[in-house]
Amino acid sequence: MKHLKHLNKYFLKYKWKLLIGLVITIAARIFALYYIPLIGDSTDAIEQYINGKIESLEVLRTELAINIGLIIGATLIAAFLTFLMRQTFIVVSRNIEYDLKNEIYKHYQELSLNFYKKNRTGDLMNRISEDVTKVRLYLGPAIMYTVTTFTSSVVVLIFMVQAAPELTLYTVAPLPLLAFSIYKISVAIHKRSTVVQQYLSKLNTFTQESFSGIAVIKSYGMEKGINSSFVDLSNGSRDKNIDLVKVQAFFYPLMVLIIGISNVLVIYIGGNKYINGEIANIGVIVEFLLYVNMLTWPIASIGWVTSLVQQADASQERINEFLQENPEITNKKETPDEIRGKIAFKNVSFTYDDTNITALKNISFEVKSGETLAIIGKTGAGKSTILELIGRLYDVEKGEILIDDKNIEQLNLDSLRNNIGYVPQDAFLFSDSIKSNIKFGKASATDEEIYEAAKNASVHKNIKGFSKGYDTVLGERGITLSGGQKQRVSIARAIIHNPKILLFDDCLSAVDTETEEEILHNLFKISRNKTTVIVSHRISSIKNADKIIILENGEIVQQGSHSQLINQTGYYKELYTEQLNEKEM
Numbered sequence: 001m002k003h004l005k006h007l008n009k010y011f012l013k014y015k016w017k018l019l020i021g022l023v024i025t026i027a028a029r030i031f032a033l034y035y036i037p038l039i040g041d042s043t044d045a046i047e048q049y050i051n052g053k054i055e056s057l058e059v060l061r062t063e064l065a066i067n068i069g070l071i072i073g074a075t076l077i078a079a080f081l082t083f084l085m086r087q088t089f090i091v092v093s094r095n096i097e098y099d100l101k102n103e104i105y106k107h108y109q110e111l112s113l114n115f116y117k118k119n120r121t122g123d124l125m126n127r128i129s130e131d132v133t134k135v136r137l138y139l140g141p142a143i144m145y146t147v148t149t150f151t152s153s154v155v156v157l158i159f160m161v162q163a164a165p166e167l168t169l170y171t172v173a174p175l176p177l178l179a180f181s182i183y184k185i186s187v188a189i190h191k192r193s194t195v196v197q198q199y200l201s202k203l204n205t206f207t208q209e210s211f212s213g214i215a216v217i218k219s220y221g222m223e224k225g226i227n228s229s230f231v232d233l234s235n236g237s238r239d240k241n242i243d244l245v246k247v248q249a250f251f252y253p254l255m256v257l258i259i260g261i262s263n264v265l266v267i268y269i270g271g272n273k274y275i276n277g278e279i280a281n282i283g284v285i286v287e288f289l290l291y292v293n294m295l296t297w298p299i300a301s302i303g304w305v306t307s308l309v310q311q312a313d314a315s316q317e318r319i320n321e322f323l324q325e326n327p328e329i330t331n332k333k334e335t336p337d338e339i340r341g342k343i344a345f346k347n348v349s350f351t352y353d354d355t356n357i358t359a360l361k362n363i364s365f366e367v368k369s370g371e372t373l374a375i376i377g378k379t380g381a382g383k384s385t386i387l388e389l390i391g392r393l394y395d396v397e398k399g400e401i402l403i404d405d406k407n408i409e410q411l412n413l414d415s416l417r418n419n420i421g422y423v424p425q426d427a428f429l430f431s432d433s434i435k436s437n438i439k440f441g442k443a444s445a446t447d448e449e450i451y452e453a454a455k456n457a458s459v460h461k462n463i464k465g466f467s468k469g470y471d472t473v474l475g476e477r478g479i480t481l482s483g484g485q486k487q488r489v490s491i492a493r494a495i496i497h498n499p500k501i502l503l504f505d506d507c508l509s510a511v512d513t514e515t516e517e518e519i520l521h522n523l524f525k526i527s528r529n530k531t532t533v534i535v536s537h538r539i540s541s542i543k544n545a546d547k548i549i550i551l552e553n554g555e556i557v558q559q560g561s562h563s564q565l566i567n568q569t570g571y572y573k574e575l576y577t578e579q580l581n582e583k584e585m
């Protein structure tokens, strides 16, 4: 139970509703059980009439009519109170579920990129959905049934002991066995349903991947192979489901068996006692039969609830594990900073935690505010890493990164990030309209501003060509943009953000040289007062940069302007000659 302590703050938040729920539950159970003594009473009245103790049929009728009226009244009140009970406990559990999901989601958003690399997306999703659902079963049904079980048991036992103390002992004796057996079955059900769930996620991942990769599957003619893998997985899933059903099949027969035993005990022992005159009225036996049946579900639910609580505790442990994870990148300064855009790296070395790859070694350079820096180098040289470090997606362990001559870690994180427009290598667009995707860079942007940004990214004409224009929906529900179109929408998003620092990570690779020229020309105009860092493999994209650095295996091997570099032997000159020849061919 120790992990569930995390939820105490929510219990405190909803304490009044829970308290009201408790009072309503107690009242509901008292009214729900009230009909049993009345039935006992009515049976006694009939017995007394048969024995001649009540002489007139009229008196018997009146007594029965009063009892029936009371039973109907009590049942109606109990039904209404039960409705209110669910309205309090279950509604509180839904509210806490909502709060908990928000808490986890907010925390996920604060965690650093490293966290996302170390943990699989499926796992993150499971903890915020499946695990929270399990915790909700503890918050709602488990607590509600615990309260009802406790109240019902106390009320029933008081009624039973009052009517016949010794008979009570015999009749309730098998019930703990019922609770224990249900607990055992619930645990077995839980184990097997976990396996069923695992198979289900395997099946889901498999089908999702095969649908996403359908073009590859078809072009390689792999449909049959994929189909047989799916059948294998489905067979596994079916077998595990059958295993689960086998255990579930025990649940109700076991309950019926144990209730049966209790009923037999009531009739046998109660009957004997009545014959021996130890019990005065036959109504007591009728009452006991009803009590035993009333007790069965609450007692059985002890086992079920225990297993629910155990599952919830395990789930909460998984949730807490992520909630206790501290963001590696933290804001160390509360007051905002004005960013002008000067960037300097001083002997920066950087190693990725997860792969232990040293991506940058002793890197030093400086870009003045408003200047353009270009980075070029072979694949894996560390170019993207430099951009990620400027956006402080990671902190460096060796050396220092300065923005406007201040250590990047001492700047207000929001100010820094709000002043950066980052276009990553793989343009990511949301499954939403093109307009919303561009507006992501500036929520308050007007249509004119959106068109202007798209024009500067040379994608306006393409968008206008779609039948729904800027309202065209992208992604699974909509159209798929070409690689170059995606890159340009992503550039428009960065432009509309109007940041002080623009970071372009090889984001013109999928556009033709003519469009590239056009975009670069536009960028030159709009980035006059912005610092721009462009990563590219094409000399044409970077030749106008104020400074160019050439990276090799994480080290700067050359730096200078285009005119300086083409006159030096090295990678830059080789690439330039190669690309010049390609153009001429």
Ligand SMILES: Nc1ncnc2c1ncn2[C@@H]1O[C@H](COP(=O)(O)OP(=O)(O)OP(=O)(O)O)[C@@H](O)[C@H]1O
Residues within 6 Å of the ligand: 117, 352, 353, 354, 355, 357, 358, 359, 377, 378, 379, 380, 381, 382, 383, 384, 385, 386, 425
């Ligand atoms: N998120 C990451 N986690 C671990 N290692 C990484 C990560 N990103 C990059 N690396 C490693 O760091 C090195 C530098 O990668 P980086 O992406 O910076 O190179 P790049 O020059 O941008 O390459 P490309 O031109 O192919 O994009 C590579 O060896 C890469 O495998």
